[in-house]
Amino acid sequence: MVDYRVEDQFAILEINNPPVNALSLHVREGLLNGVLRASADNNVKAIILIGKGKTFPSGADIKEFSRPGKAPWLPEVGHTIESSNKPVFSALHGTALGGGLEIALFSHYRIAEKTAKVGFPEVHLGLLPGAEGTIRLPRLTGLVIAMEMITSGRQVSAKEALKFGIVDKVVEGNLLKETKAFAKSVLGQPLEPRKLSLCGVKDADQVDKYYEAALKELLKKYRGVIAPVSCLKSIRGSAQLPYKEAAELERTLFSELMSGAQSAALRYSFFAERAASRWNLPNGASSANSKPLTIKSAAVIGAGTMGSGIAICLIRSGIPVILVEQNEKMLENALRNIGYILQGSVKLGRMTVDQRSDCLRILQGAASIEKLKDVDIVIEAVYENLKLKQEIFEKLDKICKPTALLCSNTSTLDIDLIASVTSKPDRVAGTHFFAPAYIMKLLENIYGSKTSPITVATIMDLGKKIGKISVLSKTCDGFIANRMNKIGTEAAFLVEEGALPHDIDQVLEDFGMPMGVFKVSDLSGIDIGWSIRQEMAKKQGITLTLETHYVSGERYSSLADRLYNLGRLGLKTGKGWYRYNNASNSRKPIIDPDVTDMILNHCEKLRIKRRQISPQEIIERCLYATVNEGFKILEEGVAEKPEDIDIVWQYGFSFPRYRGGPMFYASQVGLKKVYERICYYHESFPYSKHWLPSDLLKKLVSHPNEVPINLWMNYTNSKL
Numbered sequence: 001m002v003d004y005r006v007e008d009q010f011a012i013l014e015i016n017n018p019p020v021n022a023l024s025l026h027v028r029e030g031l032l033n034g035v036l037r038a039s040a041d042n043n044v045k046a047i048i049l050i051g052k053g054k055t056f057p058s059g060a061d062i063k064e065f066s067r068p069g070k071a072p073w074l075p076e077v078g079h080t081i082e083s084s085n086k087p088v089f090s091a092l093h094g095t096a097l098g099g100g101l102e103i104a105l106f107s108h109y110r111i112a113e114k115t116a117k118v119g120f121p122e123v124h125l126g127l128l129p130g131a132e133g134t135i136r137l138p139r140l141t142g143l144v145i146a147m148e149m150i151t152s153g154r155q156v157s158a159k160e161a162l163k164f165g166i167v168d169k170v171v172e173g174n175l176l177k178e179t180k181a182f183a184k185s186v187l188g189q190p191l192e193p194r195k196l197s198l199c200g201v202k203d204a205d206q207v208d209k210y211y212e213a214a215l216k217e218l219l220k221k222y223r224g225v226i227a228p229v230s231c232l233k234s235i236r237g238s239a240q241l242p243y244k245e246a247a248e249l250e251r252t253l254f255s256e257l258m259s260g261a262q263s264a265a266l267r268y269s270f271f272a273e274r275a276a277s278r279w280n281l282p283n284g285a286s287s288a289n290s291k292p293l294t295i296k297s298a299a300v301i302g303a304g305t306m307g308s309g310i311a312i313c314l315i316r317s318g319i320p321v322i323l324v325e326q327n328e329k330m331l332e333n334a335l336r337n338i339g340y341i342l343q344g345s346v347k348l349g350r351m352t353v354d355q356r357s358d359c360l361r362i363l364q365g366a367a368s369i370e371k372l373k374d375v376d377i378v379i380e381a382v383y384e385n386l387k388l389k390q391e392i393f394e395k396l397d398k399i400c401k402p403t404a405l406l407c408s409n410t411s412t413l414d415i416d417l418i419a420s421v422t423s424k425p426d427r428v429a430g431t432h433f434f435a436p437a438y439i440m441k442l443l444e445n446i447y448g449s450k451t452s453p454i455t456v457a458t459i460m461d462l463g464k465k466i467g468k469i470s471v472l473s474k475t476c477d478g479f480i481a482n483r484m485n486k487i488g489t490e491a492a493f494l495v496e497e498g499a500l501p502h503d504i505d506q507v508l509e510d511f512g513m514p515m516g517v518f519k520v521s522d523l524s525g526i527d528i529g530w531s532i533r534q535e536m537a538k539k540q541g542i543t544l545t546l547e548t549h550y551v552s553g554e555r556y557s558s559l560a561d562r563l564y565n566l567g568r569l570g571l572k573t574g575k576g577w578y579r580y581n582n583a584s585n586s587r588k589p590i591i592d593p594d595v596t597d598m599i600l601n602h603c604e605k606l607r608i609k610r611r612q613i614s615p616q617e618i619i620e621r622c623l624y625a626t627v628n629e630g631f632k633i634l635e636e637g638v639a640e641k642p643e644d645i646d647i648v649w650q651y652g653f654s655f656p657r658y659r660g661g662p663m664f665y666a667s668q669v670g671l672k673k674v675y676e677r678i679c680y681y682h683e684s685f686p687y688s689k690h691w692l693p694s695d696l697l698k699k700l701v702s703h704p705n706e707v708p709i710n711l712w713m714n715y716t717n718s719k720l
């Protein structure tokens, strides 16, 4: 794993552990032995550490973190490098990250190839750079840059690294040749000043001031996340303590993080995200054996909230779009609105004026779908109405070229029903974006029973190309995301039983959700849910009233319908579950006593006896109902694996990454405990079928060995 050779009196230690040269045990052993061998070899004047393939080591081997590790540990390897009697040069290319950068900081000199990037991304894994990265980086860069880089996990370019003093030279061309040339220019110079363990932190006297300022920022930015603060404490130690004691403090903080729940969840999330990009269809097709088509042009039908957002995603990635609306006036409004949104991006520094112009240049409007005959893909985003969508797909089938993919942004409707009106159902799929589509990272792609592997491969690939995290779902009512989301349903029941909307929002926010469910409902519009419920009632041939308490034997809450009837549609009308100060254009939700009165009246009318509800019950009711549905989704093959579900929740509903996702969270609580509580709530609420315990969960708890191993178990200390 570390190839050793001597060339021109240089010992070259080439790290060869694809794909990212992670510093797994054999690499650490190879480095340690290689440096000792080279140090003892009289024919060697200097040592060069270099990565084979696309990168210098991108970090420790994260997979090893969930197993008992073995020496030599990285700091031991590092100190062997630093104390070598021969100068050691790290030649950096690709992404020299985490433990990789630490190895470089133990070396006496660092040379970076022009396109290389360096950084400490450990904070994203709930960790700190625990091989003395927090002690060494400030010795090179000073405290402010070290604090920023380590607490943000940001990767910096070779050029910036040179400016910060992290690397000694940036080179172009053959890295090894250039490193040798640099080495020759410094051979013979004393090594002691190059050993960071012997240097001090130049702005150490300012540490308290920098620490306080950074802490204030971090607490605001990363509410509930512990690793950034630990990083900061360790960096403070680097300035306040002698080197050895600082390293001990770093080790203690690292061990605390490593054994904690947040890092377990974040490490799981790292692999889950990559696992979600791989897919398998029941017919044997998979991401490994299916090739995507190239999408060179697109059309979006419906330029409302979603259609406009989807069009932005496409044009931002350089894909020309024809945007279709019902008439010229609506089209004009939509195009103007897109212009404003992009203007906002410019103001926020997310794009330049020129990039905005480039985007608008490839956006074309149309008030009829007749113009779509040449596009490679159509994404329909009209109202959530099956009949309307079928009419549109029937027309598209006739107008578009035979190879075009026809996709719907439907949030709930069966893709098979939409595909059934076309002559090419293999080309039909769901591409479910989340609002606001130009911000939210998730693209939930949906395949129907006839969707072809090429279609699936293309929409999964398209997601990646437009900067989304794509996850695949089989068609069903609501797909993974909306079918599983029982938070809103249970939250409404909890309000009927005794809680108030802001109580529930507070508990969910304390759990780590960026925004409570009622605030989200106000933001997206009370009318959205109302339309979905009306559509559902129509399908079942029933009429919903404000007194409706059961629908087809299922408990139903009409609280949101009451808001709708009062014209309280959320933020857009200045009133919803909360009140908003529209005069000052404020989006800040204000608790509204009128809503409390409305809730109390509702309960009185329906003779619901209100009671005290604990935060624990709120979490259990909202999350365990969701988890139970998640297991049903797995059982039915709607989601292929728990990772897919968790990634949908992280990127579609902003579920806190440091809790892994609802399925992972359940595994951390203990599946047995979760199952028992689900059974308890099923007994308490027999008229909510989402409490009917999942067979898969029951089997997993009672006969774990009979259930195929769930991937998440590989990376964590999760328990049954």
Ligand SMILES: CC(C)(COP(=O)(O)OP(=O)(O)OC[C@H]1O[C@@H](n2cnc3c(N)ncnc32)[C@H](O)[C@@H]1OP(=O)(O)O)[C@@H](O)C(=O)NCCC(=O)NCCSC(=O)CC(=O)CCCCCCCCCCCCC(=O)O
Pocket: 019, 020, 022, 058, 059, 060, 061, 062, 063, 073, 074, 075, 095, 097, 098, 099, 100, 102, 121, 122, 125, 128, 129, 130, 131, 133, 271, 274, 275
């Ligand atoms: C590197 C990337 C930027 C590459 O991106 P890209 O090209 O897009 O490829 P990907 O699809 O992301 O990745 C390809 C493939 O590689 C896998 N992979 C990537 N990185 C790693 C990794 N670090 N480890 C393992 N595997 C990795 C990835 O999963 C993909 O495979 P797939 O899942 O099968 O598809 C990008 O990948 C990236 O950003 N990677 C992560 C980089 C990172 O986070 N690095 C930091 C790692 S943590 C680290 O380095 C820790 C430390 O610094 C501290 C170590 C301290 C040790 C101190 C220990 C002292 C302990 C003493 C204990 C004593 C106990 C006792 O006495 O018993």
Ligand SMILES: NC(=O)C1=CN([C@@H]2O[C@H](COP(=O)(O)OP(=O)(O)OC[C@H]3O[C@@H](n4cnc5c(N)ncnc54)[C@H](O)[C@@H]3O)[C@@H](O)[C@H]2O)C=CC1
Pocket: 301, 302, 303, 304, 305, 306, 307, 324, 325, 326, 330, 381, 382, 383, 384, 385, 392, 409, 410, 411, 412, 432, 433, 434, 435, 524, 528
């Ligand atoms: N709003 C949301 O948060 C989300 C909505 N969705 C789904 O996206 C779709 C669109 O939703 P929204 O954008 O919120 O609705 P919207 O009401 O904001 O926009 C729909 C647009 O479609 C246009 N339209 C209707 N019939 C048309 C036709 N025949 N030809 C051209 N344009 C037509 C309307 O004029 C309107 O501008 C729905 O299927 C919805 O379920 C999916 C994810 C999230």
